[in-house]
Amino acid sequence: xxxxxxxxxxxxxxxxxxxxxxxxxxxxxxxxxxxxxxxxxxxxxxxxxxxxxxxxxxxxxxxxxxxxxxxxxxxxxxxxxxxxxxxxxxxxxxxxxxxxxxxxxxxxxxxxxxxxxxxxxxxxxxxxxxxxxxxxxxxxxxxxxxxxxxxxxxxxxxxxxxx
Amino acid sequence: xxxxxxxxxxxxxxxxxxxxxxxxxxxxxxxxxxxxxxxxxxxxxxxxxxxxxxxxxxxxxxxxxxxxxxxxxxxxxxxxxxxxxxxxxxxxxxxxxxxxxxxxxxxxxxxxxxxxxxxxxxxxxxxxxxxxxxxxxxxxxxxxxxxxxxxxxxxxxxxxxxxxxxxxxxxxxxxxxxxxxxxxxxxxxxxxxxxxxxxxxxxxxxxxxxxxxxxxxxxxxxxxxxxxxxxxxxxxxxxxxxxxxxxxxxxxxxxxxxxxxxxxxxxxxxxxxxxxxxxxxxxxxxxxxxxxxxxxxxxxxxxxxxxxxxxxxxxxxxxxxxxxxxxxxxxxxxxxxxxxxxxxxxxxxxxxxxxxxxxxxxxxxxxxxxxxxxxxxxxxxxxxxxxxxxxxxxxxxxxxxxxxxxxxxxxxxxxxxxxxxxxxxxxxxxxxxxxxxxxxxxxxxxxx
Numbered sequence: 001x002x003x004x005x006x007x008x009x010x011x012x013x014x015x016x017x018x019x020x021x022x023x024x025x026x027x028x029x030x031x032x033x034x035x036x037x038x039x040x041x042x043x044x045x046x047x048x049x050x051x052x053x054x055x056x057x058x059x060x061x062x063x064x065x066x067x068x069x070x071x072x073x074x075x076x077x078x079x080x081x082x083x084x085x086x087x088x089x090x091x092x093x094x095x096x097x098x099x100x101x102x103x104x105x106x107x108x109x110x111x112x113x114x115x116x117x118x119x120x121x122x123x124x125x126x127x128x129x130x131x132x133x134x135x136x137x138x139x140x141x142x143x144x145x146x147x148x149x150x151x152x153x154x155x156x157x158x159x160x161x162x163x
Numbered sequence: 164x165x166x167x168x169x170x171x172x173x174x175x176x177x178x179x180x181x182x183x184x185x186x187x188x189x190x191x192x193x194x195x196x197x198x199x200x201x202x203x204x205x206x207x208x209x210x211x212x213x214x215x216x217x218x219x220x221x222x223x224x225x226x227x228x229x230x231x232x233x234x235x236x237x238x239x240x241x242x243x244x245x246x247x248x249x250x251x252x253x254x255x256x257x258x259x260x261x262x263x264x265x266x267x268x269x270x271x272x273x274x275x276x277x278x279x280x281x282x283x284x285x286x287x288x289x290x291x292x293x294x295x296x297x298x299x300x301x302x303x304x305x306x307x308x309x310x311x312x313x314x315x316x317x318x319x320x321x322x323x324x325x326x327x328x329x330x331x332x333x334x335x336x337x338x339x340x341x342x343x344x345x346x347x348x349x350x351x352x353x354x355x356x357x358x359x360x361x362x363x364x365x366x367x368x369x370x371x372x373x374x375x376x377x378x379x380x381x382x383x384x385x386x387x388x389x390x391x392x393x394x395x396x397x398x399x400x401x402x403x404x405x406x407x408x409x410x411x412x413x414x415x416x417x418x419x420x421x422x423x424x425x426x427x428x429x430x431x432x433x434x435x436x437x438x439x440x441x442x443x444x445x446x447x448x449x450x451x452x453x454x455x456x457x458x459x460x461x462x463x464x465x466x467x468x469x470x471x472x473x474x475x476x477x478x479x480x481x482x483x484x485x486x487x488x489x490x491x492x493x494x495x496x497x498x499x500x501x502x503x504x505x506x507x508x509x510x511x512x513x514x515x516x517x518x519x520x521x522x523x524x525x526x527x528x529x530x531x532x533x534x535x536x537x538x539x540x541x542x543x544x545x546x547x548x549x550x551x552x553x554x555x556x557x558x559x560x561x562x563x564x565x566x567x568x569x570x571x572x573x574x575x576x577x578x579x580x581x582x583x584x585x586x587x588x589x590x591x592x593x594x595x596x597x598x599x600x601x602x603x604x605x606x607x608x609x610x611x
Contacts, residue, residue, distance in 0.1 A: 015329045017243075017285075017369050020351030024334050028293075062353040062510075064335030065293045080597060081255045082454055082500055083412035083486055090596035119337065119504050120255040121294050124484065125411055125418035126168040134296045138168055 005033050009048030019049055027060050036067040064118065072107045072114035074152045077131040080117040083124035088142075092128050093117060095145045113152055133157055170266060171419040171436070176398070178386045178406050179379070180422055185266040187301060189308040192269040198314065200385035204277045205319055207388075212281040216384070218392030220404045224259075225249055225340070225377030226453065226482045228403075228470045232392075237364040238282055239372040246284045247349065247368050247375045248275060250291035250298075251333055251340040254453035255504060256484030259408035260378035262420045264291075264298040267382070268305040272328065274384035276314055279326045282374055286327040289378075290345055293334040302330050337508035341556045342375050344510065355510045356556040379408055399425035403469035407483055411437045414444060414489035414593075423468055430464040433487055444489040448572065452481025454501050455561030457568035458488075478568070493588040494576050496598060498569035499527040505562035516559030519550035523566055530577055531598055533585035540577050544570060 008029045012022040026045045027037065034041035037060050039053070046053040060066040078084075078093045093104060096115050100108045105116035123129035126138040132148065173181050186192050204212060217232030238244060248271070252260040263271060275287045291299050306328050309315045315326050331349060338344045339354040346367050348354035367373025383405065387395045396404045403425040409432055412418045416438035423432060433439065433449065440446055448458045451466070457478040459466060466476040473480040488497065506520040526543050529535040547563035554560075570577060579587055588595065 015331075018351070021331075021349055021369070023351045024293075024332065024348070028332065028334065059351070059353055062336060062355075063293070063333070066334055080500075081504060082450075082497070083256050085500055085594045085597055086413045086486070086488065086492065087593075090594055094596045118335075119507060120253060120257075122252050122258040122261050122292070123168065124256050124258050124413075124486070125420060126258070127412065127418075131294065134294070136297070 005029055005044055006048050009045070013049070020051065023049060023051070023056065023059050024063075027056065027066055031066060036070050038070075072112050073157045074112065074133055074155075075114045075116070075131075076148075076152070077116055077118040077121075078104070079119070079121045079123070079127065079129040079131075081120035081124075083120070084127040084129055087127055089128040092130070092140060092142060092145065095142050096149075099145055099149050110153075113149065168262075168265070169419065170262065171417070171421055174406075174422050174424075174436075176406060176424045177422040178390075178395075178398070179263065179270065179382060179408065180266055187266075187268055187305070189269055189305070189312060192267070196389070197269055197385075198273055198312075200388040201273050201276055201280075201314065202320070204280060204388050205321060209281050209283070212277070212388070215387060215392040219387040219395040220392075220402075221380065221383055221387060221395065222403060222470060223377055224379035224383070224407060224483070226254065228480065231376060231380050234364075234376070235278075235281065235374060237362070238374050239365045241372045243285045243369075244282050244372045244374070245368040246275065246278050246282060246287040247345070247363075247373055248287065248289040248378055248381055249340060249342070249345060249375060250289050250295070250378045251345060252295075252378070252482075253292055253337040253340050254455060254482045254484055255501075256412055256450060256453050256486045257410050257482040258412075259410045259420050259483060261295060261298055263378055263382050263408065264295070264301055268301050269309070270385055271302070271378055271382045272305050272309050272314075274381040275328055276309070276319075276326045277384050277388060278374065278376070278381060279328075280319065280322075280324060283324060284326075284374075285371075286329060288329050288331045288349060288368065290331050290333060290339070290349055292339075293332050295332075299330050299332050306330070336510075337504075338510045338556070338558060341558065344556065345375070346373065353510075355512045358555055400467065400469040400471070402471045403480075407468070409468065410482075410484045411487070412484070413449075413487035414440050414492075415487040416441055425467075425469045427468050428465050429459070429468065429485065432468065432485060433464065437487070440487065440489055444491065446487065447490045447492055448488045448494070450484065450486035450488070450565075451476075451478050453484040454486065454504065455557075455565060456481045457564050458572060460572060489593075491588070491591075492593045493531075493586055494569050494573040495527065495531045495580055495586065496588075496592075496594050498566050499524070499531045500594060500597065501565050501569070502527050502562055505558060509558055509562075513554035513556075513559065515550045515553040516562075519546055519559055520562045522546050523550075523562060527566070530580055531586060533580050533583060535577075535581050537578060537581050540570060540574065540581070 012025040013019040030041040107114040130140040222228040343357045421436040506524040550559040551563040
């Protein structure tokens with residue numbers, strides 16, 4: 001377990017009267033360090049919180065933003081809930097699938113980009129909304145798909161995004 | 164791409180966001196009267212503040228519309244009490260709390276500090292949905308600025324009370340917007356609802372008495388303290404006071420968030436603010452308060468935005484998310500997309516919701532593909548009845564209520580799908596690519 005992740009978890013614990021409340025931020029930090037919540041990552045969270053790895057997995061598996069399987073270097077999420085769907089999110093999703101040659105949810109053959117659909121992200125009036133590595137791209141149009149993928153293919157994911 | 168997001172111009176009656184653009188810097192916020200309400204509240208007792216909230220008759224802005232002042236008065240006594248802000252905004256169509264945070268984060272922080280002072284709270288936690296990464300960072304920045312000014316982390320002027328405010332990010336679960344599920348999540352468990360009692364006012368965050376309010380509700384507190392509860396109650400209608408944020412989306416010329424007095428109507432919002440539907444299209448239906456609410460029809464456009472007016476029209480005002488649907492839209496597809504969401508978000512704890520949302524989705528998928536039968540339309544209604552009111556929380560209801568309204572208002576469309584054996588809508592109808600032929604096979608049946 002790297003010192004920094006352990007330290008980050010201890011800093012999160014300090015915000016709460018009960019260390020168990022720090023489990024979501026701890027899982028988030030671990031995912032940022034390991035790329036996904038591998039058994040090793042869950043072990044690190046368990047050590048940092050003094051909980052069992054099974055409990056960490058039980059909590060992590062409840063939430064959509066935790067990856068229990070490896071993902072690509074970049075994660076592209078297309079909102080297909082009502083407001084975005086009404087204004088063309090479905091065509092956007094198909095365009096992403098064509099360009100990446102993968103069905104959502106899935107990862108491109110080169111392992112670079114994971115594509116998935118997500119439920120309402122809270123950008124309904126500014127849609128269609130696409131989230132790229134947890135940053136929103138709004139008013140996203142079909143012609144934006146290819147340039148975005150080109151940019152992602154040529155860059156690596158920033159290590160610490162929003163901590 | 165246009166600049167993102169694009170904020171609407173303020174309404175003349177706006178109280179929460181009466182300016183264009185954003186005021187994220189504390190200096191700018193204070194130059195416009197910011198934190199004056201906090202200073203005023205420090206000269207008031209807890210009882211006076213609660214009374215002011217009761218006088219305002221402010222109804223909670225999260226969806227249920229419960230009177231905020233009365234809620235505050237229920238908080239159990241104790242030396243360790245907490246304030247939790249519900250920023251888990253995830254009801255489809257809703258993006259108002261996000262705009263409040265993006266444009267006026269200090270108004271929320273000021274409201275939090277006033278509320279903390281009112282309950283002498285040990286700390287406040289802003290539970291913000293995990294996807295709102297940028298918004299969480301903005302709140303962290305606002306808290307740091309308020310800390311530098313001495314509003315957070317050191318005794319408030321003339322008192323020995325110290326306000327502590329933390330941001331707690333969720334991780335992607337609609338159900339965590341439900342208060343007991345949110346508290347389960349904050350307490351480090353899976354985000355599942357729990358039975359009430361005990362109510363959060365008695366046992367909530369860390370099993371201590373907890374006051375839980377929506378972002379918009381708490382952001383309104385400085386307005387009420389500033390102008391006085393009675394004056395605030397003079398805006399809107401008698402039962403629904405003040406202004407409220409409405410999130411307008413779907414088939415409308417100018418989508419966005421609009422702050423409206425609650426005395427206005429859906430026509431004022433959709434046609435007035437939203438500019439109506441795009442050229443050549445007509446209104447088929449509209450969602451009045453988030454996708455969990457029964458839809459309303461074009462002849463109900465003059466319904467008031469007030470809580471009681473929407474109930475009288477047969478629906479609910481909910482979170483204030485208004486989704487406009489034009490005449491090209493397949494309502495079977497619309498119902499299916501609605502149901503799929505609630506199936507995905509059901510936490511699985513209560514059987515009627517866990518199984519019912521799946522059965523509703525299954526049958527709607529058959530309907531949409533033209534593989535359903537007329538009898539199954541009635542079966543759908545029966546399942547809706549069996550889900551509604553039979554679970555710990557209202558997620559199951561949130562699936563049953565709208566789907567029932569889709570069938571009751573557009574039964575002919577469901578019947579046409581059954582008769583034709585396929586969806587009658589043209590290829591360019593909205594959402595046509597969501598359900599391409601390959602995906603039209605029904606879900607594997609779950610055994611009864």
